[in-house]
Every structure is written in structure tokens, then in C-alpha cells.
Amino acid sequence: MENPFKSIYKFNKEAGLLEKGYSDFLELSFLIEEALEDLPTLKSLGQIVSIESENPKEIARQIVSIAGGNNTTKPLTDLQRFDKHIDAIVYAVGGAYKLGLTPQQLEAGIAAVMHSNTKKIGAGKDEHGKALKPDNWPEIEAEQVKKLQAILDKRA
Secondary structure (H helix, E strand, O other), X not given: OOOHHHHHHHHHHHOOOOOOOOOHHHHHHHHHHHHHOOOOOHHHHHHHOOOOXXXXXXXXXXXXXXXXXXXXXXXXXXXXXXXXXXXXXXXHHHHHHHOOOOHHHHHHHXXXXXXXXXXXXXXOEOOOOOEOOOOOXXXXXXXXXXXXXXXXXXXX
16 A cells, blocks of 8 residues: 555645645635535535535635635745644544544545545646546545445444
8 A cells, every 4th residue: 555645745746736836825725625524504604704605615715715814915934834734634633543443544544535536637626726526526436435434344
């Protein structure tokens, strides 16, 4: 199994996401978007931030805008950015372990998700450069869900 960090790097490189450079606004909104996905109260949250949407991507970008994430007069330092991303990894990995997963099961889960993500390469990008899902995404996602559920079913 490929090192999970190497597979994530490879995906970002092949999808042309590394050349785009770093954007505080986008990187923060991507993290918030992932946190919002599948929450049942997105419509209510959209009303709080004054947008009519249940789309996690739109709500996340609005939240970052409201919080000043578009402020380019005092951008974050690379040290602050690096620390923020490492903290996000620590929280994410810790959350997975709290689900009862082992390090090996988490690696297998990352491999399953990255396998699906590589199918996005060449499917286009949104206006901010985020990789879009291809037309056959429902089939790709169904296979990913099957793999992830199999991993969860093997928890100790």
C-alpha cells in the first residue's frame, strides 16, 4: 500500500492543484466544507450566513468571507498555515481512531478515498480550481462506500 501522504501529494500534483498556489480563503473553505458535508441543518446555517443554499461549498466560502478569510492585507504566515493543517490532520486522525479504527484501517480508508479521488482528474474544476466529480461519480462513490464500510465492519 502506498504511503497515504504520498498518494495525497500525487493526486494534488496530477490534478494540477499544486501549481495554483496557496490561498488562505480556499484552503480554509475546503476544510469547513468537509466539516459541513452531510449535516442535516445546512439550510439553517445558510440562512445564518445570509445565503439561500444547502451546498456545503457555498456555505463554507461564505463563512470564510464573513470571518475575514478574503483579507489580503494581513495574510497568514506559512508557519501559521502549516500549523493549521497539521492540527487539522491531528483532529481528523484522532476522530478516526475514536471510531475504533486502527492505523492500518485508516491507511486502507485513505487508499480507498484516494483511489476515488484520482477518478476526478480530467473531470474539470470549479471556478476556484477545486476538482469536480466526473459524470460516473455515483458508481465510483458506491464502490468507495463499499470499501469504507468493509473497513468499518472489521473494527475490533
